[in-house]
Amino acid sequence: MTKSLIKNTFREIKNTKARFISIMAIIALGVGFFAGIKATILQEPTRTSRSLWITDLCQRSDLMRTT
Secondary structure (H helix, E strand, O other), X not given: OOHHHHHHHHHHHXXXXXXXXXXXXXXXXXXXXXXXXXXXXXXXXXXXXXXXXXXXXXXXXXXXXXX
């Protein structure tokens, strides 16, 4: 990058501070939102939860037979 391009970039940021801060805030919100979504993706059920689900299913089927 040339010196004039760097100077021009910093000059633009200096002259439009509010716009620069707004854009950075929007980017930060987007990154935070994306990180939150990635952190809460459902994981594959563990063996324990599968066995509990099967036990619950068997108990429900027993109840259906008695009625």
